[in-house]
Amino acid sequence: MLPITLPEWTTAAAPLAAALGCGLLIGVERERRKGEGPARAFAGLRTFALVCVSGALAALLGHTGLVLIGAAFVAALGVVAYARDRSEDPGATTEVALLLTYLIGVVCVWQLPLAAAMAAGLTALLAARERLHHFVTEWLRPAEIRDGIVLAALVLVALPLMPNRPLWGPVLNPATIVQLLALLLAVQSLAHLCRRLLQARQAVAFSAFASGFVSSTATIATLGMGVRQQGGEARLMAGGGLLSCVPTLLQMLLVAVAVRPTWLPGLWLPALAGALLAALWGGWLVRGAPMEMGGAMGSSPHTEGLGGPQGDRMFSLWGAMAIAALLAGIQVLVHALDLWLGEAGVLAGTLLASLVDLHSALAAVFASGGPPAEGVPWAVMLALGVHALSKSVTAVLSGGARYAAWLVPGLLAHTAVCMALLAVLR
Known part of the structure; x- marks a missing residue:
């Protein structure tokens, strides 16, 4: 078994709460683009929140192997979701954003302000999809x-x-x-x-x-x-x-x-x-x-x-x-x-x-x-x-x-x- 040290709850509360907030922030934006019905896109509000909290918890347990296993699982989940995507305009944005959200959860334990800035920046980048596409294809x-x-x-x-x-x-x-x-x-x-x-x-x-x-x-x-x-x-x-x-x-x-x-x-x-x-x-x-x-x-x-x-x-x-x-x-x-x-x-x-x-x-x-x-x-x-x-x-x-x-x-x-x-x- 892996030698895992459980952190004190006073130490774990702040990074876990921050990870939950970061995951919810990114998940809200993805949920709005997810759609409904059988053709809905992969991952939404709850998935992003859980993934970010999972990254923070893996880092709090203090075992590098556990962090790597979690990252590999999220990456494999994204690959499977992308392979099963049957939409007319498939893209890997949500899958990559999910992996980055997991890493943001890990960073919440090490450097909380940096993690918050990364979450805000990622959300802004995802929300600016139409404007960025128009800027690159039409204006530039x-x-x-x-x-x-x-x-x-x-x-x-x-x-x-x-x-x-x-x-x-x-x-x-x-x-x-x-x-x-x-x-x-x-x-x-x-x-x-x-x-x-x-x-x-x-x-x-x-x-x-x-x-x-x-x-x-x-x-x-x-x-x-x-x-x-x-x-x-x-x-x-x-x-x-x-x-x-x-x-x-x-x-x-x-x-x-x-x-x-x-x-x-x-x-x-x-x-x-x-x-x-x-x-x-x-x-x-x-x-x-x-x-x-x-x-x-x-x-x-x-x-x-x-x-x-x-x-x-x-x-x-x-x-x-x-x-x-x-x-x-x-x-x-x-x-x-x-x-x-x-x-x-x-x-x-x-x-x-x-x-x-x-x-x-x-x-x-x-x-x-x-x-x-x-x-x-x-x-x-x-x-x-x-x-x-x-x-x-x-x-x-x-x-x-x-x-x-x-x-x-x-x-x-x-x-x-x-x-x-x-x-x-x-």
Whole structure:
């Protein structure tokens, strides 16, 4: 006979009651879909409740073999039920859910909150059957599924395999580069899906905002060309351009988290203050623009060269890889100048990098040392100032005087706020 130890009733009461509740919760949902008569489906309210309590009781008796025997019995019961199913649309959902319910009962003994969360999640998943099927078969597009698989493979397969150590000094860390790549793709994917749910003016604002995570400079140039070539409303486009600057400051914090978290205490307040001012100013410009111009921007300010999604695609992998490669290359350049010229090299490299991409310049500055050194915060301020001037010139050249007149004041104002707080908190 198996050596079984009977638990005290005070110890057993809570997990058994929780298992009964979990089984009843899942069983209620299955009972509603069970049907009636000879063609009714396998297992319902009572079966799920009994199976969950059985799992908890087997775990309470403290014998691993008994738990395994119970799991094997429930699995065999599901196989027999599936083999005898003669319905027009047979599925194994109920059978698999029954086995999982047994395991939830076992978990009730080991980790009660986890078991409760699993039961609630399983019930929600079972209840959302029609909506999930409609989402996958009707709403989700084939290109979006392919992109989702690529993103999942990058995050779940490639990222854990990347070595988490820099290849040259503090730069060229493969894990950091892949993290930034995954972040770019995830943001673009979210932006693409949200743009499908929004309309008109809101879509213009959100598309510009999402494009800022790729390149606010290129977004401003694209919007400016829409004003000059397509007759777009200058105020609306300028509002979108200013909203694209909000992710620039938010991504500064994300880059700091990924590359050098010790910078966060001195960066979060200036970045959030500047981003808030840009968001309020840009939102005011968008809200005050004529409603009929809501579609002047087209489907999206993204272009394939920027790595933004087009059509059904959620993102452009090659574009995001190009941005990640640019970031890594500028980090190498700034680190080389740092080794050659010291602090002056960091400032010179930051100046050159910020003309092209602010995130790359800041990543190089963050990677140049540990905690912020005495002179290095000035490199961040220099990068912000040069980048703002670069975007102002881009606005004038791409969209003309009307576009720049709406955009440049807000652009310089939010940059000045960020730089002033950096100087005060330095």
